[in-house]
Amino acid sequence: MRGVRGTSGRAVPALIAAAAILTAMTNPADARRRGHHHGGGGGYNPPFAAMVVDVKSGRILHAVNEDALRHPASITKVMTLYLLFEQLERGRMSLDTPLEISANAARQAPSKLGLRPGATITVEEAIKALVTKSANDVACAIGENIAGSEGAFAEMMTRKAHALGMTRTHYANASGLPDSDQITTARDLTILARAIQDRFPRYYRYFQTRSFAFRGRVIGNHNHLLGRVEGVDGIKTGYTRDSGFNLMTSARINDRHIVAVVLGGKSVASRDAIMTRLVEANLPKAYAGARTTAPVVEVAERPRPAVVAEKPVATRTLVAAADGEDESIETTASTGRPGQPLDLNPSRQTATPSGGRWRSGSGLPANAQAYAATPDTSFPAPGGKYGSRLPSTEPGEVRAPAPPARTEAPAPKPVSVTPWVIQLGAMDDEAKAKSMLAEARQRSGGMLAKAAPFTERVTHGGTTLYRARFSGFSEAESAQDACRALKRNGFTCFATRS
Structure with a gap:
């Protein structure tokens, strides 16, 4: 493969460290030439994460901060295209279907094609515009033409992500433009990188497009590894100030296949250097035999736990909440550093009222409704009133023992x-x-x-x-x-x- 030769797996950390040192020396103009004004000069230090997965075996070959929340930036458009490919597969659209550009789509921030409201672009042109130029106006138009609005499309994207197993991903728009609620992880993005190839091998080839001619212009691909690093066949770059320079990559050679994600590069050059070394170090180690893992497919959403009590019980406000919208003093909001992986299964939450109803897993006995029917010293009845007696029993009925009394915790100070x-x-x-x-x-x-x-x-x-x-x-x-x-x-x- 191209790049540094004779590199052993043990040398990879040293190479990545060297790349980081090189990054600190990178001229900030490297980003400005591409329209990325991250500021801060050599002090620019976005949060980093990376992951490499062997597609055939599912084995993790490399991982750094793989479950830490990050902004996907324009890698978002891989999910946008996933849903567009779904429309093509189902026959709801064709490659020649015209997509109308709304006023909202036309005013999206660059990078974009600069199409005017009322103009149209074919689905195939839209695919190429996203893959190469990462056009935000076109991404917004795709969402609006599919779902009616970009907000509704973002909801579709989030549902699809969770159905694929991307449990820590949430989308707020179709383009990846700055939004504090647009979050993902390196692990989730490796799932998406595999899923789009497994589900749409026919359309995945568009990610190999190095340039395309559009109405008198030739538009080149932002992915500089195509044609320069042996085996790389896609797929998407991304950048915002808070995300840093991101890259999702697929590479295959000699029956070996990996996907890799780098998030938070300090410059285009350093991001590409890190990804190159990850590909060259890990692709030779990938499994070359027949695939042993199943394709990444959508799964049904997790079932909601059963409601134990039909009547609401008293609840308290636990924390103070501030009203109003964010007015960020930076280009975009950050989502922070996570603690533990998110658990989207409500059944694991304990002693938490939800919508005024106790859900399973709360620790209450199965006959909690009966206790709530009459005031009791241990469980609050509707309205939050406490009494001093248990519910009466009919002849021959076995009454459940009274649950242990619990001490009311002091309400937190606002x-x-x-x-x-x-x-x-x-x-x-x-x-x-x-x-x-x-x-x-x-x-x-x-x-x-x-x-x-x-x-x-x-x-x-x-x-x-x-x-x-x-x-x-x-x-x-x-x-x-x-x-x-x-x-x-x-x-x-x-x-x-x-």
């Missing part, structure tokens, strides 16, 4: 939200958001000693997320200083008005 707050991330589990806050405070070196952690519940595209935030900053400068301290300790964050 958090006073200051003019400025910092946000670490948006998790789909409140416990994980609190864990992230606790770890951040512990590792901040005293910078957050007087800050007040709180979570904020938000619903985006039908998905509920919990923002992990710190209050306690009266000015933007103090919030930024705290955020910088967190970043030095491996977290991502952003400062925002409350």
